[in-house]
Amino acid sequence: MGHCYSLDLRVRVADFVEAGHPCRAAARHFGVSDSCAIKLMHRKRPSGSLAPARQGRPPGSGKLVPYESFLIQTVEAKPAITMPELAARLREEHGIVAAPAMLSRFLCRCGFSYKKSPDGGGVRTHRRAG
Structure with a gap:
């Protein structure tokens, strides 16, 4: 996953562009890629924000979430179930x-x-309180 440039650098690049310089010149001046400066200005124009967008999948999503109760009930009924069996x-x-x-x-x-x-097997323990 890529990294985010600091907000300080983002502000300096945007200020440089808003002072009348092209995005590509700002990129060369601050040592970032051309696409970084261009995308930064595309982000600033509609929203006014230079903060990076959240990366990754939003919490609470995924294909197993709708089956959470089924999985929990199955494991609680048979704690020694293996993952391939599940x-x-x-x-x-x-x-x-x-x-x-x-x-x-x-x-x-x-x-x-x-x-x-001790016999080399394993067992899923009950859920932790939390």
């Missing part, structure tokens, strides 16, 4: 294909943790 149940009952690693990360975000047992 993925197969999800595919059978709802037609959703999900990788076992994705299911594990989702359950961790829901407050479950994975505890290893």
Whole structure:
């Protein structure tokens, strides 16, 4: 994922352009790419803001969110279920294909943790209060 330039640099580039210089000259002067200066001015004109846009997917979205209650009920009913078994149940009952690693990360975000047992197996523990 790309990085965001500081607000100070963004303000200086915008001020330089608003002083009458072209965007490409501002980019050379401040050591940023031409597209950075151009996009910065495109962002400033309609909104007036130079702050960077939020990066990443918005929280609370994803294809597993609608099936959260099904996944939680399944794991609470059978804590020793493996992630491939859970993925197969999800595919059978709802037609959703999900990788076992994705299911594990989702359950961790829901407050479950994975505890290893002495026999080499593991069990999902109950949700943490939170």
